Amino acid sequence: MTLATLKTQIARDFGTPAVVIDLDVVDRNIARVQALCDAAKVANRPHIKTHKVPTLAHMQIAAGARGITCQKLGEAEVMAAAGISDILVSYNLISAARSGRLTALRKTIDLTVCADNPVTLSAYAEAAAQAEADIGVAIECDTGRMRAGVETPGEALALARLIKETPGLTFRGLLYYPTETSWPATQKFHDEVLAGLRALGLDAALVSTGGSPNLVNVGKLAGASEHRAGTYIFNDRMQMAAGVARLEDCALSVFTTVVSRAGPERGILDAGSKTLTADSGGLDGYGLILEHPEARIKGFAEEHGFLDLAKCNARPSVGDIVRVVPNHVCVVVNMVDQLIAVRGHTVVDVYPVAARGKLV
Amino acid sequence: MTLATLKTQIARDFGTPAVVIDLDVVDRNIARVQALCDAAKVANRPHIKTHKVPTLAHMQIAAGARGITCQKLGEAEVMAAAGISDILVSYNLISAARSGRLTALRKTIDLTVCADNPVTLSAYAEAAAQAEADIGVAIECDTGRMRAGVETPGEALALARLIKETPGLTFRGLLYYPTETSWPATQKFHDEVLAGLRALGLDAALVSTGGSPNLVNVGKLAGASEHRAGTYIFNDRMQMAAGVARLEDCALSVFTTVVSRAGPERGILDAGSKTLTADSGGLDGYGLILEHPEARIKGFAEEHGFLDLAKCNARPSVGDIVRVVPNHVCVVVNMVDQLIAVRGHTVVDVYPVAARGKLV
Numbered sequence: 001m002t003l004a005t006l007k008t009q010i011a012r013d014f015g016t017p018a019v020v021i022d023l024d025v026v027d028r029n030i031a032r033v034q035a036l037c038d039a040a041k042v043a044n045r046p047h048i049k050t051h052k053v054p055t056l057a058h059m060q061i062a063a064g065a066r067g068i069t070c071q072k073l074g075e076a077e078v079m080a081a082a083g084i085s086d087i088l089v090s091y092n093l094i095s096a097a098r099s100g101r102l103t104a105l106r107k108t109i110d111l112t113v114c115a116d117n118p119v120t121l122s123a124y125a126e127a128a129a130q131a132e133a134d135i136g137v138a139i140e141c142d143t144g145r146m147r148a149g150v151e152t153p154g155e156a157l158a159l160a161r162l163i164k165e166t167p168g169l170t171f172r173g174l175l176y177y178p179t180e181t182s183w184p185a186t187q188k189f190h191d192e193v194l195a196g197l198r199a200l201g202l203d204a205a206l207v208s209t210g211g212s213p214n215l216v217n218v219g220k221l222a223g224a225s226e227h228r229a230g231t232y233i234f235n236d237r238m239q240m241a242a243g244v245a246r247l248e249d250c251a252l253s254v255f256t257t258v259v260s261r262a263g264p265e266r267g268i269l270d271a272g273s274k275t276l277t278a279d280s281g282g283l284d285g286y287g288l289i290l291e292h293p294e295a296r297i298k299g300f301a302e303e304h305g306f307l308d309l310a311k312c313n314a315r316p317s318v319g320d321i322v323r324v325v326p327n328h329v330c331v332v333v334n335m336v337d338q339l340i341a342v343r344g345h346t347v348v349d350v351y352p353v354a355a356r357g358k359l360v
Numbered sequence: 361m362t363l364a365t366l367k368t369q370i371a372r373d374f375g376t377p378a379v380v381i382d383l384d385v386v387d388r389n390i391a392r393v394q395a396l397c398d399a400a401k402v403a404n405r406p407h408i409k410t411h412k413v414p415t416l417a418h419m420q421i422a423a424g425a426r427g428i429t430c431q432k433l434g435e436a437e438v439m440a441a442a443g444i445s446d447i448l449v450s451y452n453l454i455s456a457a458r459s460g461r462l463t464a465l466r467k468t469i470d471l472t473v474c475a476d477n478p479v480t481l482s483a484y485a486e487a488a489a490q491a492e493a494d495i496g497v498a499i500e501c502d503t504g505r506m507r508a509g510v511e512t513p514g515e516a517l518a519l520a521r522l523i524k525e526t527p528g529l530t531f532r533g534l535l536y537y538p539t540e541t542s543w544p545a546t547q548k549f550h551d552e553v554l555a556g557l558r559a560l561g562l563d564a565a566l567v568s569t570g571g572s573p574n575l576v577n578v579g580k581l582a583g584a585s586e587h588r589a590g591t592y593i594f595n596d597r598m599q600m601a602a603g604v605a606r607l608e609d610c611a612l613s614v615f616t617t618v619v620s621r622a623g624p625e626r627g628i629l630d631a632g633s634k635t636l637t638a639d640s641g642g643l644d645g646y647g648l649i650l651e652h653p654e655a656r657i658k659g660f661a662e663e664h665g666f667l668d669l670a671k672c673n674a675r676p677s678v679g680d681i682v683r684v685v686p687n688h689v690c691v692v693v694n695m696v697d698q699l700i701a702v703r704g705h706t707v708v709d710v711y712p713v714a715a716r717g718k719l720v
Contacts, residue, residue: 015459015720049662071663091663092619094679095630099375116620119678147664148620148628259452260476260508268508270455274694275719278639302409302690303431303451304507318479319454330662334634334695337717357697359635360375 001345007321009347010255010340016321017256017271019332020340023348025251026056026233033215033232034064040219040227045069045088045208047230050330052355053339054082056233069210069228073101074358080109082354087111088208090140090175090228092148096360097123106131112172112206116140116150121162121169128168136172137163138206143189144182149175153192160193160202173206176221180213183220190223213242236329237288238281252339253290253323254332256305258316267316269297269305271324276305277331287324292316297324361705367681369707370615370700376681377616377631379692380700383708385611386416386593393575393592394424400579400587405429405448405568407590410690412715413699414442416593429570429588433461434718440469442714447471448568450500450535450588452508456720457483466491472532472566476500476510481522481529488528496532497523498566503549504542509535513552520553520562533566536581540573543580550583573602596689597648598641612699613650613683614692616665618676627676629657629665631684636665637691647684652676657684 001009010018037044043066048057057068057079067086070076073096076087093113096102097120105111106127115121115137128135139159142149150156156174163171174193178186190207197204207224209217212231218224231239234252239245256271276287278300286297286305292315296308305324309315316322326332333339334356341349361369370378397404403426408417417428417439427446430436433456436447453473456462457480465471466487475481475497488495499519502509510516516534523531534553538546550567557564567584569577572591578584591599594612599605616631636647638660646657646665652675656668665684669675676682686692693699694716701709 011455011458013459015461016455017719092628092630092678094619095371095376095617098371099373101375116622117678120619123679142622146623146626147661147666149622151622257455259454259480262476262502262509262511263506266506268452270452273637273639273691274717277633278637278691279633280638301507302694306507318452318477319483331633331638334662335717336719357634357695359377359631359696 003345006342006345006347007255011257011321014340017254017275018340019252019254019336020342021234021252023341023343025249029233029235029249029251030060030063033229036215036218037227038064042219042224043226045226045228046233047071047228048075048079048355050230050233050333052333052353053351054079054084054354055351057082057084060233066226072358072360073105074360075355076111077101077105078355078358080105085109088138088228089113090210092116092120094120094123097127099360100130101360102127103130106133106135110136112136112138114138114140114175115159116148118159118162121159121166125166125168134168134170136170138172138175138208140175141189141193143176143186144179145177149177153189153196156193157196157200160197161200164200164202171202173204173208175208175210177210178214178217183217186221190221194223212239213244215244231330234329237283237325237327241283247325250325252329252332253325255321255323258318258320258322261318265308265310267307267309269307270303271305272303273300274302275332275335276300276324276326277328277335279328279331281327283327287326290323290325292322363705366702366705366707367615371617371681374700377614377635378700379612379614379696380702381594381612383701383703385609389593389595389609389611390420390423393589396575396578397587398424402579402584403586405586405588406593407431407570407588408435408439408715410590410593410693412693412713413711414439414444414714415711417442417444420593426586432718432720433465434720435715436471437461437465438715438718440465445469448498448588449473450570452476452480454480454483457487459720460490461720462487463490466493466495470496472496472498474498474500474535475519476508478519478522481519481526485526485528494528494530496530498532498535498568500535501549501553503536503546504539505537509537513549513556516553517556517560520557521560524560524562531562533564533568535568535570537570538574538577543577546581550581554583572599573604575604591690594689597643597685597687601643607685610685612689612692613685615681615683618678618680618682621678625668625670627667627669629667630663631665632663633660634662635692635695636660636684636686637688637695639688639691641687643687647686650683650685652682
């Protein structure tokens with residue numbers, strides 16, 4: 001098979017746009033990150049938000065991952081149903097707890113959930129009571145990202161004490177997501193919390209760091225037991241821009257047809273914001289066209305990708321199929337119902353994105 | 361039922377984030393636009409890309425719409441299966457034609473498709489031959505939007521001649537999508553094309569204008585037979601900013617829970633880019649929080665909406681459920697599998713978003 005025949009086959013059997021992953025690259029990415037964690041003596045707990053596919057999660061575990069990370073309970077439900085039992089959900093699951101779904105899942109697996117506030121803990125305690133089973137909780141700590149997570153060791157310790165005192169809750173540990181520059185601050189934060197936990201008679205069995213760009217820092221936090229990274233399995237333009245992936249490490253591309261060339265310096269792709277998303281990731285242009293790297297995807301309508309071809313010598317024709325490496329791969333996967341798996345230029349499988357669109 | 365009990369019910373039965381539409385507002389929006397088209401003596405052909413729900417398309421037709429507009433063949437397949445037979449697809453459907461799906465749909469309904477180039481026409485002709493049925497084609501004309509569409513009357517006439525000469529293709533008419541300022545240019549373009557068509561012995565039975573902001577211009581193009589608008593059924597912050605909708609015309613809101621308040625001036629919603637999308641529509645902030653209009657949704661992670669509460673006097677607490685009117689409603693609907701339909705504060709139905717995520 002050649003690339004040209006692969007394009008023809010995908011256009012005929014699936015149509016475009018189509019989201020395609022190269023399993024040879026996926027295999028390499030999985031192996032490289034597992035080796036990196038092994039070398040740092042830190043367990044690997046990949047974040048499945050990037051792929052949302054049980055088969056790929058099983059591949060990560062088979063390669064040595066301890067378990068998986070999910071961001072929403074609905075994702076954990078899908079993965080648990082596929083036989084994965086060691087799951088961390090790195091989110092304040094207030095709605096999932098109040099709607100009874102955390103209770104239902106806790107009856108089937110002993111997952112670990114997250115909190116940065118007492119309201120979330122109270123919702124977890126109610127879910128535990130209804131499940132008639134303890135729920136394990138890790139405390140999310142913020143050391144500079146300004147997203148979720150308590151801002152001070154004192155707040156972390158207050159929550160740890162509350163978990164200890166609340167029937168139905170078990171303290172599991174601490175979650176960090178350091179920024180590029182906040183590793184020293186994270187160490188200081190962590191050391192203070194550890195001292196306080198000892199005084200409370202608590203043990204942080206789980207100490208998790210996160211992020212694909214942070215893979216260069218795995219093991220840097222003394223006391224870390226695990227790392228959770230997601231994007232590395234596919235990579236994208238953002239990972240390339242962050243210097244943690246090369247083009248040959250990008251496993252996913254969107255096959256898309258040029259459907260209009262109304263002007264000499266412009267064109268339209270049949271992949272718009274409904275496929276590639278408006279998430280620019282802070283980069284210029286909305287994707288890298290492998291066949292025309294000088295072309296710029298300058299914007300979107302829902303079904304139209306706007307091409308600026310001014311800097312292209314060889315310009316695509318109407319009907320051409322091109323491959324786009326997206327800026328942010330996780331959000332692209334969430335747009336589609338299936339990933340077409342290839343090895344080289346041969347289609348070998350089709351994976352339903354089973355955990356797509358799980359809001360709760 | 362009160363708003364508070366509705367929030368509690370939605371949190372319990374569906375969880376958050378949840379996408380909710382108020383059918384009383386939907387009814388008013390449908391009736392208002394139908395009346396507007398009736399008054400202008402232009403047929404109404406709503407674009408279903410906004411709602412992607414067959415029941416809502418049937419409501420539009422029951423109110424007087426001639427048929428519907430779709431943007432992709434996959435959407436037309438869903439609507440045809442739901443019993444809607446008068447469908448215009450306003451897109452160069454190259455991939456759908458080459459994959460055999462246009463042929464399959466043509467065997468069930470006599471849809472009208474679109475083209476702005478000969479490659480698309482050639483793909484349609486092959487689909488027609490395979491279907492053993494003529495395919496009706498409208499020519500997409502660009503008068504300033506710089507998306508798809510031929511740029512000159514001469515190109516339009518060359519395509520019309522090609523359609524006339526190509527076995528299997530039937531000329532149906534012309535599609536326009538004028539910008540705010542290009543209506544006079546559109547009239548000039550259209551008059552030139554009409555004269556040329558007469559010389560070719562062709563009749564443009566379909567002359568379609570488009571856009572919800574353009575509803576103020578319905579009937580402005582002499583010779584227009586139809587208008588296609590989508591967003592008006594729900595409206596959003598972009599329509600409000602364009603001056604064509606008021607807040608009380610916005611039928612859709614996202615119910616979302618405040619899950620973290622790690623700092624006094626910031627907070628996190630459980631609706632991130634996976635629900636509200638990174639499509640800002642060029643506006644400041646990513647949605648209007650009805651309970652806290654001074655709050656600013658300043659950005660997203662996939663599952664986190666970042667709240668800037670600096671300008672809020674009354675700040676939301678963790679666990680509060682708030683309603684967000686999105687910037688761009690069409691892209692939000694495409695993220696979710698169901699819309700929860702209410703009247704006032706009572707849940708009356710749940711609509712699967714049956715045409716969600718149709719790429720081809």
